[in-house]
Amino acid sequence: MTLGRMLASGLGAVVVAGTGAAVVVVWRLGWTWQQALDAFVVTNSAMALAFAVCGSVLAWHRPRNPIGWLFLVDGLGHATTALGAPFTDDPLVATIAAYAWPWSIGLFLPLALVLFPDGRLPSPRWRPVVVAIVVTAPLFVVEMAADPAGSAYLTLPWHAELGPLWIVSEVRTLAALLAGIVALAVRYRRGEDAVLWLLLAASVAAAFVVPWSFVSGTPVFVLFAIPLIPIAVTIAIVRHQLLDIRLVVSRVLAWLLLSAVVLVVYGLLVALLDRFVSAQLGRSVVATVVVALLVAPVLPRLQRLVDRALYGDRGDPARVVSRVSEHLAGSGLAGVVSAVRVALRVPHVALTASGVSLASDGTRAENVVVVPLEYNGEVVGELHVGVRTGESTLGAADRNVLSLVAAPLAVAVHATLLSSQLQASRERLVTAREEERRRLRRDLHDGLGPTLTGVALSADAATNLLATDPDRTRTLITGVSADVRTAIADVRRLVEDLRPPALDELGLLGALRQRAEHLVRTPLQLRLDVPDAVPSLSAAVEVAAYRIATEALTNVVRHSGASSVVVRLRCAEELEVEVTDDGPPNGPWSAGVGMQAMRERAAELGGGFEAGPTAGGGRVWVRLPVEVP
The missing domain is CATH 1.20.5 (Single alpha-helices involved in coiled-coils or other helix-helix interfaces)
Incomplete structure (x- = not known):
């Protein structure tokens, strides 16, 4: 066990022991649950345990990450306050208890939010923010601990007269926490999906705790929302793929938005009904019914808005296809993969063909789904889509969108490959x-x-x-x-x-016949299967047909070991030349210089070429257009 792990375990054990001691003390003193709650023993104990346990886990697994150590010190402050609460009659204990916990909320927690998840700032521009949080933290501590109402030392007799300053302190603490939430939002915009855990927890905790800071009479139990933050941080850093956090955030945000709408509408209706409807009509019941009727169709719309923020446009496949088409016409394949990644809110999208990357965008994810791109029944490329953090695979909605996008992408990849082949042919x-x-x-x-x-x-x-x-x-x-x-x-x-002179003197058929008779000698038997005449051909087609046929005959004489060879020529809409022999099979043909030259002669005229062994021997076949395109 390393020294860091021993220290983390020791601090965690100290906090757990202190919290247990606080529980034992209040139980032996006979305090009721309400008394312990009002004295903040319960809330401080809960926060101490949450921060200490989570801090120990983080420091154990990530000893170089300062967040775990910040949580451990945070938990130590809450545990000290919880243990000292029953002994506040002693001025020294009261002072220690009063000054222990504010550092946790005013300093350690905001720093942990800003440094999440790797212990580094989002950018160097955040250094002034951290300095401001550290420098102004004592103001919050003094506000919370220097109230002369208790028996503690280090109090301010004029504490009540400094109300405006304490308002500044509360705003400062809220601004520090909001800075942490903004830092999380910045990281999320960069594609760090793990921050969704903490963003969700921090937002929920802020929604509960902010009223406690500014609204008197707010129940103390709202502070139980704060332990959600260390729990979320631990999950995000150690086990960020535990479940689909996007789905959780989507449902929670939709619920929060709907609750806010319900409260606003209900308040307005109650005010209106109170003014215009008599008490005998049961205005509260009427208001509830009206609110239910108004809110019922709102939830699906809110859910669509939230899903769009988290999952992009996967619920609107036509929109995604439209974006892809726009980028195909404008910025090419690089713009297309970027548009797909942004539209689906996925961490990575790449487009490949024959194992070669054509375009990519984003940071490659651990889990990738491969979508084949087919054109005319043939796979011409692949679309690699990174799975969102917290998900094991893409959902059905994502796959539906990708299946629609695959068709135009396959056409684009095919066109790109043809363009590359054309360029290579030109070269x-x-x-x-x-x-x-x-x-x-x-x-x-x-x-x-x-x-x-x-x-x-x-x-x-x-x-x-x-x-x-x-x-x-x-x-x-x-x-x-x-x-x-x-x-x-x-x-x-x-x-x-x-250009062979025989083509001008004898024509294509006569030149082939002359060349074949010159090349082929007994015992190799030659048979020419050609028509009596062919239509007028362009010079390029004549030369290509002549060269390919004579090269094929030369290969038969030199390499085939055949006893007979047949040269066939047909000319209708296209010119076809075929040279076959009955040589013994000797495995696949290797593409030598002559074979490559024949293939390129056919390709540069827009024709087709095939060559290789058959069941009866060897075969070379070429198809050429009658007129060169």
Whole structure:
């Protein structure tokens, strides 16, 4: 056991023992319940136990968090006052009892609210607030303890004459508590759902305690609401996912609002009926009936307002879909996930496709629900939605909203993926074009260029030797002739690479037939299944069909081990080319350079491509539009 845990356990035990001693003392003195209540023994004992036990639990589990220690000292002050209450005839005991508890309410409790839940301020701008709470705390202590009515020391004889100052003190204490509630609201706005526990408890306690501070005659038992605060703090820090706190807050707020409406309406009706209706008609009964009739339809509306504040627009799916559509048209996927998170009041929303995050918003939650996004029967992405703190999963209303949002999101993700693929295709096309240009430049510079330069030099030399050395001239001219033939072969090769001349000379069918006969030799048998003629095709389609077919035939000759190959060509609304062989199956095909080139040639024209083993051998199939889009 660490020193911090030992100290927390020891302080908690001291407070529990002191509270037990106070109970034993008042019982031995024969005090009645009302006497103990009027002397604040009961309320101080309840607050001492609540703060001490909760402070011990917090300091045990979170020793670095100052909130637990603040609660322990708070409980120690209340326990001291409860134990000293029966002995207030002794001036020293009365002084200690009087000055012990005000620090708890005026200093330790507001500080705990501001520092909740991690022991740090919401921001550096809150430092002046903490300083003000600490500096002004003695004013509240003096107001509560310096009343000369008792037998305590350190009293002020003119205490009653300082009424305006004590009003300032009460306002100060209320402002300190409200500062803590504002700090909780700030944290909640940031998405820290755990503060709802304390926000609920602090609001309920304030609703009960504020009248006790300003309205004389308020029953003492309203102070029993204060222990709700340490209990809520402990649950929020140690077990914040105990239950759906949003549902609790929703129902409590709706009840409080409705109660306030009932009181106001009832008061107005009683005043009106008292003025205009005689006592014989039973005005109180009439007022009650009228109030019930007026309030009955109000509760559902109040509940919808509260639910909207806590759960967002999940009760209005059309509104959520409208927001999503607006952000799709404006700020894109990033705006969409932000709109979904804000609309449903969830801590985290992310949009992924193929394991890659497209957009996200909020802090990732421990519990996440995944909603698949389907387009045309295919899952194109996923929507990851963080579950609210205190909930185990999303409710049916949330899922209904997400099912409606999933359809437009799936379309957006599909469009985004298509756009990315198009961009990647364009980049590959640009890269291929630049590579082709670099190859042509290299071939012209390193091959054809030196050859033609040699031809020019040899021709000049032959011209100079024509009259003096005919034999040498003849030799040079023979070399020039050979170099020219080499240059012509290089030019033909370059032209062949740009566009096969056979396409212009023989057409697509004739060029395929010629190339197939050149590539295929016995024992590999070739069969061409082509029509007698094809309609006029664009140059791009002809080249793509020719290149893909010849590349497929080359792969059959080199790698398939087949005994026969069939080339089929059909042309109607689209041009289809298929190359099949009867080679033995050897597993899935690996996508090499040739395969990738065939696929890209088809894709850049808006066509389709398939290649792979079949039950009877290998198959390459391509579909190309007759006209390039």
